[in-house]
Amino acid sequence: MNRPGVPILAVLALVACDQAPKEQASPKGSPISAQAPVPPPGTGPDARTPFGPTKRAIDPKSSDAAERVLEHFGALIEQGRWSEAESLWSNVRAAAQFRLDLKDNTETHLRIERPSESEGAAGSIYLTVPASFYGKRKNGEQFASPALVTLRRVNDVPGSTEAQRRWHIERIEWQLR
Secondary structure, X not given: OOOOHHHHHHHHHHHHHOOOOOEEEOOOOOEEEOOOOOOOOOOOOOOOOOOOOOOOOOOXXXXXXXXXHHXXXXXXXXXXXXXXXXXXXXXXXXXXXXXXXXXXXXEEEEEEOXXXXXXXXXXXXXXXXXXXXXXXXXXXXXXXXXXXXXXXXXXXXXXXXXXXXXXXXXXXXXXXX
């Protein structure tokens, strides 16, 4: 037996499947989709960036920037990159003497404590950071020496250079033990 209405119903069913969701009016009159849009992958409320947390920018004039200079100095001396470490000093002679004081070590490390409040004087800003240098001498003996590291930067005054306006090590006060 042949049913003439079956092909028509099949065509209507296929056409109905291809239609967009029906819209209904919101109370304010704008259409609302019957189905909520799906956000793109990785953008939902639980999404995480693949690059880790974003780091906040550090103001180059801040005490945080001064601490970063000191951290960099510590990393350089741990790696034995003394020439680069010396470039972070304002006084080349003092930097060379510091290097000589530590030349008999097979390991040198720097532990940084909480800095004091920065102080201003004569167009410059100073920050004093308690620290300690520790490590091992060539003879195998351990050493540890507390220190006060003073960092300085020139304020943004007319005639100051960009290099002067960056934080640098002004001096390190310590007793080699």
